[in-house]
Amino acid sequence: MELPTRSNVKTNETNTWCPGCGNFGVLRALQSALVDLKIPREQVVLVTGIGCHGKIFNYLNVNGFHGIHGRVLPVMTGIKLANQDLTVIGHAGDGDQYDEGIGHFPHAARRNVDVKLFTHDNKVYGLTTGQTAPTSIKGYVSKTTPLGAFPPRLEPLKIALASNASFVARGWVGDVDHLKELMKAAIQHRGFALIDMLQVCFTFNRVQNYQFYRDRVYKLEAEGHDTSDYYAAIQRADEWGEKIPIGIFYKEDRPIYRSSLPQIEKTPLVKQSLKVEKFSELLQELM
Amino acid sequence: MELPTRSNVKTNETNTWCPGCGNFGVLRALQSALVDLKIPREQVVLVTGIGCHGKIFNYLNVNGFHGIHGRVLPVMTGIKLANQDLTVIGHAGDGDQYDEGIGHFPHAARRNVDVKLFTHDNKVYGLTTGQTAPTSIKGYVSKTTPLGAFPPRLEPLKIALASNASFVARGWVGDVDHLKELMKAAIQHRGFALIDMLQVCFTFNRVQNYQFYRDRVYKLEAEGHDTSDYYAAIQRADEWGEKIPIGIFYKEDRPIYRSSLPQIEKTPLVKQSLKVEKFSELLQELM
């Protein structure tokens, strides 16, 4: 059992994020959260999508699965159901999770499988050179929307709430300590948890930059927001303008998906014997 | 220009829905809506998914595209962008649209492409013999959930609202006239419109049957619901118990996706010449 420390959670891989990228803040927050939580490194699995965000796989030294674009949630679900002893954390991109992978999102939320989804919401397709993302702000100009992004953007928090997610939060990379605390709360929450992270893409997103958020971000907890008030959460999620809330929007204790599975109530699948007891009994019906 | 009549909107195909199936009500409502709206048959395209619902393709005599499971929305989007003169109506299933096809749903809603989505929400996979659907009510027993469906169901209206759909409604097949009026309103709405239809699967769903809904359904318009009040709509969408609201939950006038496309402002793509004017000018940059 090796507890995470500030140094052993790092890898020796060359970091290829752009200088100034908000992903550095995410990485720092996550490292600190793991150190604080004292979960042995081998008990943590990091699942990532494809995009700049996914490279965090190379920089965080816990177990890792760098899957395919958009599929963080199903991979996490499989891992968690196979071995509930593991802490399963997913890092996805906004293109990754809210475009390609949006189909898994409401289902993971409603099922309340005990996995954590931290989305790098930089409002841009970073790795593929700056195309418009589903969360791009109206008017965002890119190679794919030279006249500016037209439609209202996709609002992850609202969809999470509509899908009855049991933990819904927003963080921002400019406040690493706050983000760290959110991550800790999400990991400690029993059930599905979303943190949509306002992550600055330093290279492509010239509007939602550090200053933009610094000027607007405020903390829900400072305003006495009641995290058990579902409708208040929805209204807060609708705020996006002069003021942008961060923090926990909504939190609810309710049964997790696993509680419907007597098979793994006591022992994780991965620790069960492969031998089937009373195989011949299974054949009775066929006789 | 052939206007729809009660007889010419029918086909001669053998109907293979179960006796008592709620789909008959859907078909009748749609036929009447088209007759009332007097849209020439050749100007209407019906796009359907795969499932019992999809068979409506065979019974309604307008243009039709019986696509693959879950893909009603993108097919409709392509048709509408190619020829905005057409009225494009989609019939999807709850498995079809909210499981396999859920990934298209928030995007179609937010983009506000001017297509109509009528979902046969029978809370069951009909055509594949009764498996649990994403909208199945907690405890629904089927071949895939013998202990009863566990998680909170997916709530289409809430997700549509969270995705900023500009027209969100619920109908029920036991009140064909009301459903017809909803369909007319949806078709006349300029933009994306969802009607989630409480459609009774007579064969597999033994709980949400006609009586179940008859006992619970009430009309929003009768209660003075304000369809422009977004938060009221969300709260109404949350009602599911002794009382179940039907009618228009939310309606908003806002630009449709097409308005961002000067290319087709005046002439649908399908009526434009294939010849490119000034082809050589396109090569300037490459010289």
Added chain:
Amino acid sequence: MGLTSDVSVLIGGEAGAGISAAGVSLSKVFMRGGLHVFGTVDYPSLIRGGHNFYMIRASKDPVYTQWDSHDLIVALDENTVHRHIKALKPEGGIIYDGEEIPTDNLDIPKEMKNLFAVPLKSIVKEVQGRPVVRNTVALGAAIGVLGYNIEIFEQILRELFTRKGEKVVAMNVNAARAGYNYATEHYANSLLFQVELVKATHKDRIFLTGNEAVALGAVAAGCKFYSAYPMTPASGVLHFLVALSEQTNMVTFQAESEIAAINMAIGASYAGVRVMTGTSGGGFCLMTEALSLAGMVETPLVIMLGQRTGPSTGLPTYTAQSDLRFAVHAAHGEFPRVVIAPGDVTECFQFTIDAFNLADEFQIPVILLTDKHLLESYTAIPPFTISDITINRGKLLPLAPYSGKQPYQRHKLTPDGISPRLIPGTPNALIHSDSAVHKESGFQGDDCAIASKMADKRYKKLPNLLKRLEKVPRIKLHGPKKADVTIVGWGSTKGVALEVMRLLEKDNVKANFLQVIYLTPFPTEEVKVALKDQNPILVEGNQTAQLGGLIREHTGIEITKKVLRFDGRPFNPLQLTRRIKEEL
């Protein structure tokens, strides 16, 4: 009145009328009576109405598929008579409800004498049964006219309904008995034959589908996680595994899509359990991207691909063998895989177990290529046992603390291309799996040298895989080594091919049957040897002779004679025999 031990019975009626259940019950009667039995159901994609029919073939000799023509038709509606009268043998008979269906309506050729009108509905009323009990009456009558043993049927009914209480049992038994009595009283000796009761054994065989056999194979192999999205004809695996899941400690998961299903399976496999997913063509399409992922991260995975008639939605409830090439080449990039095509329920069970072992031993994806005809047809066989089953998880190490001197490397280069495998949760080890080109450590690496080294590593498995496959039947040559004609086929055509061999022999044509079981890696040498100096004819359930192309690609042998069927229906023995003879 002679004794026969080869009978074909067709039971027909509307969808939703319990045709399949009736077929299975009658089949079990024959099975318990000591006969070999094959049963298959034909149904369109609808829930009520339309027309379903179940064909039972029972015989003292092994039977492998349905027959072209029938000795008895049990017509639960009028439509059944119209549809199938042409397939009734001249000496055969029809059971129908004489009070419901006016005999004049039936428009039956004069020479057909055996019209067994039975007042099914009236009898149901008498015994106070629900409408579906009509089937029971009709089966009782069928047993009557066939001169078979009604007690076996009564026993089956007892077992079937015991959960519902003695009253229901009694009612059903009465219904069966009434039908039986009516038939024996009115139509005894009408048929020119009586079905032979070989021995009244009871529970010594099982009657099951390919789906159930695959599911049981997965259970026997220690599969712990099955995620799938429903799709005919593969749904049967899901349903059966769900039903068994509490007894087998398996997590069965109805996912939101096939994409979710396979990615969940890959996640669970990465976490260390044996996993499977199953689907049909359209769903398999959606799985291909993750198939490539499994190939890249070397995560064991078993996929059951149940073919049905395509392209696209096609005929969702009908059979085909048209996805062979797709299974072999699906997904982008190159990585070793195994594609196995079982030909009957026994092979479904055995090869599924092989599939799990191969997936683990070589850390590769394995595709079980099946089809509707195989997955949804029933065969009576001796019960499976698991005492002699080997579970080999290959280089997977137990969940004990890692004690290597070097940090653990998931993709270590080894002489055989297979790296020792640890799973997350192992103390002192971290497991890194990357869909991008990666180094031995599992972390991303993008220089040429790594890319080609890792590509080589993956293909290094091939020679050992080929060696390992010497232990399993990659092909089977059924019948004489040398013959006048060699039927060449794969998958579910095995059944009809074995029947056709017998039929050709009766016509003094010596035939054998080359069954190609492993489609990938292709058994080049075996096929070459088997086809040497033969007169081969391809029999495939597709339009482009896909196996033929594969054989030519790998062996250079071009088979020009072929019989192809691609209308959704399986081959029938007599018809296929005729077509083969035409080709000769």
Added chain:
Amino acid sequence: MGLTSDVSVLIGGEAGAGISAAGVSLSKVFMRGGLHVFGTVDYPSLIRGGHNFYMIRASKDPVYTQWDSHDLIVALDENTVHRHIKALKPEGGIIYDGEEIPTDNLDIPKEMKNLFAVPLKSIVKEVQGRPVVRNTVALGAAIGVLGYNIEIFEQILRELFTRKGEKVVAMNVNAARAGYNYATEHYANSLLFQVELVKATHKDRIFLTGNEAVALGAVAAGCKFYSAYPMTPASGVLHFLVALSEQTNMVTFQAESEIAAINMAIGASYAGVRVMTGTSGGGFCLMTEALSLAGMVETPLVIMLGQRTGPSTGLPTYTAQSDLRFAVHAAHGEFPRVVIAPGDVTECFQFTIDAFNLADEFQIPVILLTDKHLLESYTAIPPFTISDITINRGKLLPLAPYSGKQPYQRHKLTPDGISPRLIPGTPNALIHSDSAVHKESGFQGDDCAIASKMADKRYKKLPNLLKRLEKVPRIKLHGPKKADVTIVGWGSTKGVALEVMRLLEKDNVKANFLQVIYLTPFPTEEVKVALKDQNPILVEGNQTAQLGGLIREHTGIEITKKVLRFDGRPFNPLQLTRRIKEEL
């Protein structure tokens, strides 16, 4: 100092430093100076940092690919020198910032004399430019040491920056001129050669990538709808078409996924416009289900599949030819399709137009099989013209009232298998397209007869398709009819094969090159004839010699000699020549 007209220049630096743009600019200088030019960029999947390099090959003779070794390296960072010094010709030189990179650091072999230290940064400061102007200075210097024409470069800069105002133009021109002056002042006559100015033509050629050529082909063919999800290396088509969309009246749509993209395209095609979608392997996987749909509903569709290194995420920015078999067999069920592999930018343009015509004429999906090396490399060619282009929409009828006596039937059985096509909106006609087995009317039908009739209908197109394809080049045999060695390849290896032919000839090995263009339907007879009495060697960018398998499957010819590369990088001419000679 001699005059040369065959030069290779490498420009290297960090990602984000504008390496590719610099490469294109210098290439255009050579192009406008009258040389043939090929340019290609090598970059890993990251946005800033790392290492990118652009290779330019310019010559009086046609050039088809990059060269193994370089005459000049423009090192915009120190890393470039370390990485590429081995590929510098002994007589070649390096331009670098002498003030930034201490010459001692460079660790350069003694015999390398041409170290052209240029104070790039200082010059940038002098001209008051932004950091990226360093590239311009370096290019000016490069033109200086190569003895080339700086005015052409100045003209290019003027065109490039004119939108940004005269000040920016002047600054850039000054920067270029300063670099040039510095170089000519300090290093005149240092190189052993000077690049020949063939003729100072201006705008008579275009320099473009395969992506741009495909996009222009689509425009020329009248494509009106392009929907895609970004994916390297296919994104270039999307970006270019988006940029042109206002001028071309095309709707370009960034969809939420590849599944959405292809289904949108199919919807738009059903509605009557010409459509295309484009992606790479992983995205193509996701499209396969709808590919089968297009095959079933006989909706014309063009898909550009741009291969990159797999499996899975692989090397997202590197090349491969490993999806050939997948393109040929992708998707469930059987339906006719066309797979075309263009080999250069000219073919990208022409074959894209052919693809649209074939899709319309035969109402089938057509796949353009390309790869990163083809799609993202640049070639200078004469500008495309569209005056001689034929657009053939096949049996599509205009949007005029339907006047047939019988109700319109979308899938009418016809002798050639192709049904007259109407689109929704046509008065007096209704168009029914069904992914399930359907009748002529388009409504669902599920009996055997319909299923096989419709399957036959679809394949009836094949003979006419084959006839039609006699009008297009299904293969090309480059070089002499008969040779000592026949290189056999497809797609982007065309370039290197043509180079290798020349190299082998210099070594007195007579070589020719069989380029297989149509992978499906396979040009069996043409390939047989072309390979008759030849000594073939396969050259493919994959691990399993996929074209080899296809050739054997269709022609029976087994090609045993092969050179395969699968590390993400394209073949280089000298290296490939060596490897071919080893195999001979």
